[in-house]
Amino acid sequence: MPFQVRADSSVIMASIPHHYATQPTLGNRLHSSPPKKKLSATEPHAAHKGNKERNYRREMAVELNGQWVGPMPPKDFLRKLLPVTPAELAAQPAPDDAIFESLISNYRLETDAYNHFVSLRLYFLDVHDLNTNSILQIKHVTTTGLFPGYTILNTSQHPDNQNESTMAEKPDMAAYKEEVAKSFGKTSPTHFSSMELAIEWKGPTRDKDCHPFSDAPTDKQEKDGSYRFELQRDASVDCRGQLGLYARTMLARQHRTSCFVVYIGDPLVRFIRFDREGAIVSAAFDFRKEGSLLQEFFWRFANATDSVRGVDPTVSVATEEEAAIAKRHHYEWAPTSEREVLKIKITNEIRDNYDESEEAKLLRGLKTHHVFVWEAFATPHSVTVRGTRGYPAWDPILKRVVFLKDTWRSKGRHIEKETDILRRLNEKKVRNIPKVLCGGDVQGDMQSTLTTTYSRKPWNRGAKPDDLHERQHNRFQMDKIGKPLYEFPRSKVFVMAIRDAFLGKLHVTGHHVVR
Numbered sequence: 163m164p165f166q167v168r169a170d171s172s173v174i175m176a177s178i179p180h181h182y183a184t185q186p187t188l189g190n191r192l193h194s195s196p197p198k199k200k201l202s203a204t205e206p207h208a209a210h211k212g213n214k215e216r217n218y219r220r221e222m223a224v225e226l227n228g229q230w231v232g233p234m235p236p237k238d239f240l241r242k243l244l245p246v247t248p249a250e251l252a253a254q255p256a257p258d259d260a261i262f263e264s265l266i267s268n269y270r271l272e273t274d275a276y277n278h279f280v281s282l283r284l285y286f287l288d289v290h291d292l293n294t295n296s297i298l299q300i301k302h303v304t305t306t307g308l309f310p311g312y313t314i315l316n317t318s319q320h321p322d323n324q325n326e327s328t329m330a331e332k333p334d335m336a337a338y339k340e341e342v343a344k345s346f347g348k349t350s351p352t353h354f355s356s357m358e359l360a361i362e363w364k365g366p367t368r369d370k371d372c373h374p375f376s377d378a379p380t381d382k383q384e385k386d387g388s389y390r391f392e393l394q395r396d397a398s399v400d401c402r403g404q405l406g407l408y409a410r411t412m413l414a415r416q417h418r419t420s421c422f423v424v425y426i427g428d429p430l431v432r433f434i435r436f437d438r439e440g441a442i443v444s445a446a447f448d449f450r451k452e453g454s455l456l457q458e459f460f461w462r463f464a465n466a467t468d469s470v471r472g473v474d475p476t477v478s479v480a481t482e483e484e485a486a487i488a489k490r491h492h493y494e495w496a497p498t499s500e501r502e503v504l505k506i507k508i509t510n511e512i513r514d515n516y517d518e519s520e521e522a523k524l525l526r527g528l529k530t531h532h533v534f535v536w537e538a539f540a541t542p543h544s545v546t547v548r549g550t551r552g553y554p555a556w557d558p559i560l561k562r563v564v565f566l567k568d569t570w571r572s573k574g575r576h577i578e579k580e581t582d583i584l585r586r587l588n589e590k591k592v593r594n595i596p597k598v599l600c601g602g603d604v605q606g607d608m609q610s611t612l613t614t615t616y617s618r619k620p621w622n623r624g625a626k627p628d629d630l631h632e633r634q635h636n637r638f639q640m641d642k643i644g645k646p647l648y649e650f651p652r653s654k655v656f657v658m659a660i661r662d663a664f665l666g667k668l669h670v671t672g673h674h675v676v677r
Contacts, residue, residue, distance in 0.1 A: 215330075219403030222545075226406045229546050230392055230624045231617045232432075232443030233377040236455050238621075239433050239444040243612075244462035245470060254461045255308060257454035309460040312358065313343040315351040322352045322411075324499060329354070329411045329543075331404075335361040337463075354415040358471065359463065360408040364401070364427040371397040373427050374405065377445050377623075391624035401425075406545055409436035413549065414541045417504070419608040419635065420472035422463065424456075431456055437472075438549050438570040438633045439611035440625055469607040474635075476507040476604055480534055488534035488556040491563055495554045497537035504535050506555070506566065508637050511602025512585060521560050521641070525600045533557050533566055533639060539646075548572075548633070554643055564599060565643045570611070570633040571603075579603070581638050587670065594666035601638020609635040 314337045321330040332352050337359035346353065364372045375398075379389030392402065405423050412421040413436070420437040430446040449456045469475050480488060485503035489496070492503075508531045525531060533555040542549040548569045555566035571579060584598040603609070614632040617625055650656055 216400065218407060219400050221403070222406040222410065223399045223403030225544060226402060226441070226546065227392065228625050228629045229440035229613075230375070230402070230443055231440060231613055231622050231630075232375060232391060232624050233445035234442055234616065234619070234621060236433065236444045236447050239435075239442070240455070240458055240462055243433075243435050243442065243470075244459070244466050246462050246465045250465040251462075254458065257457060259452055259454045260450075261308075261457055262453040263450040308457055309337070310464050311340050312337050312460075312464055313340050314361070315343060317352040320350040320352040322354050322415075323350055324353065324355060329414065329541075331407050331411050333357075333360040333408050334363040337361070354411045356416075357412055359422050359424065360412065361424045361426065362401075362405060362408070364425075371395050372401045373430065373446075374398045374402040374425070375432070375443060375446070375624075389623075405434060406436075406441075409434075409441070410543065410545045413438075413545060414543065417474040417477035417506075418472045419469070419474050420612075422472065424459070433459055435472075435612075436545055437611040437613055438546060439630050440546055440613040440617075442613055442616050443624070445621075467607075472608070475606060476609075478505050479503070480505045484534060487558075488536065491556045492536045492554060495536065495539075501537045505532055506535055506553075506568070506637070507532055507604075508566075508600055508639065509602050509605045510600045511581065512598065512600060519597075521599060522597075524559055528559075528600065531557075531559070531600050533564070535566060546631075555639060557639070560599075563643065565596070565640045566637070567601075567640065568637045569635075571636045573610070573632045573634050579636065581636070584638075584640075590670075592666055592669045594662045594669075596640040596642045599639050599641055602636065604635040604637050 314335050316334070317332055317336045318334045319332065321332045331354075336352065336357045338353070338356055339358060342353075342356045343351075374393060375391055376389070376393050377391075383389035392398075405425060408423055409421050412418065420435055423434045423436065425432045425434060426449065427446075429448045429450045431449040432446050433444040435442045447455055463471065480503040484505060488503045510525065510528050510531055512526070535553040535555045538551040538553050540550075540552065542551065548571065550567065550569040553566040553568070554563050556562075557564050567580075569580075571577070579602075581598055581601055584595065587595045588597050611633045613625075614627050614630045616622065617627050617630055647656065
């Protein structure tokens with residue numbers, strides 16, 4: 163069969179330097195992937211008119227349309243998505259359905275509710291004047307311990323100043339590990355790089371129309387078939403976009419497999435778990451009457467393992483010695499703002515003997531391998547995408563900087579792994595194709611998305627399995643690192659890169675590598 167050009171083909175794009183060439187996972191061999199307008203592609207280059215924050219929320223809501231699974235019964239959500247050991251569950255303080263009703267009285271301003279909520283037998287906070295200092299400091303930990311080891315801070319007035327301007331979200335409240343929150347001192351309390359949980363609060367009077375979901379159809383909707391789990395009121399759409407932006411920024415600023423957000427539309431509460439496939443949403447419950455459910459959520463969250471809470475266990479902070487070595491070799495790509503050097507684990511599935519280079523021989527026998535990165539070339543701006551990050555990475559075995567690609571590939575039946583495609587092209591010695599040195603699917607807990615699995619449950623009234631794309635975490639390193647367009651000395655270099663890509667395509671045609 164003759165070679166067929168596809169809009170998403172890595173074969174066409176592979177020889178263009180990876181810094182500025184997007185390499186989506188290949189779709190069906192006979193069809194191109196349909197183009198989609200995603201914030202990951204448009205937001206970094208957008209020039210918004212009017213209310214920029216509102217525009218971002220609306221765009222995120224559109225992007226997540228049809229990707230919310232729910233309403234999952236709250237008790238099932240807690241048991242399945244925040245599992246803890248029987249001993250940990252037994253140690254929970256006695257359930258109290260009225261715990262929040264007795265501590266949150268009527269409030270005039272929404273900000274008053276935040277300040278009451280963050281002190282609810284969880285932690286006592288010394289709240290400075292929000293009109294002047296706008297800083298919250300921890301005074302001491304209370305002894306009741308509904309959320310042991312964690313602190314909830316009022317973050318409603320403080321965007322994260324470590325983020326780029328297009329990621330300037332500020333949740334109403336955010337939870338951090340206690341020792342991390344203490345380190346903030348008098349800086350902004352909003353730090354997405356260490357945020358464990360985002361909490362959105364809507365008051366009972368001003369925000370009646372903000373509820374983002376409807377758990378059951380009305381009689382009229384039942385008859386005419388107009389029911390949708392995702393409410394379509396403007397305020398509802400805006401709220402879903404807001405929740406999605408919190409998740410987007412947490413996933414972008416941390417190495418996570420998933421993240422949690424709590425929505426409180428007083429008195430209703432929903433738990434939400436996001437991954438790269440979509441979001442699982444609990445049914446709403448009245449936390450003033452069923453406060454024990456929210457109480458149990460905090461307890462389970464605090465006692466769950468890091469991987470259950472969404473932290474990627476294959477990424478860790480480098481030691482001082484490791485960081486010093488990596489920084490010496492990353493000077494060309496040093497970040498413009500403070501970033502930690504990270505140690506990233508790669509699962510190596512490449513065992514072929516076609517590449518007899520010394521570098522290939524050094525890595526071939528390794529089942530796992532570690533490289534060190536400082537900052538990604540680009541940050542994913544969407545939730546439900548491949549979430550691709552590209553890094554210059556210091557390889558301590560090869561003693562040089564290589565290119566690391568970290569992505570969430572589709573597990574669709576007709577979609578090949580990018581590493582398999584590159585390996586086959588390398589084996590045929592196709593010209594102008596980067597050489598894959600090491601990599602494969604990331605192994606371990608939570609390295610595949612869960613949203614599709616729960617979309618098949620009988621309680622689901624939201625997204626269906628056909629609406630979603632189950633994904634697997636994948637990570638591999640290649641021998642070439644591209645240069646950004648602004649470093650090209652003249653336009654001829656860019657034209658030659660395009661020419662080289664087409665020469666690679668012609669070489670593939672001759673070898674009948676891709677059919």
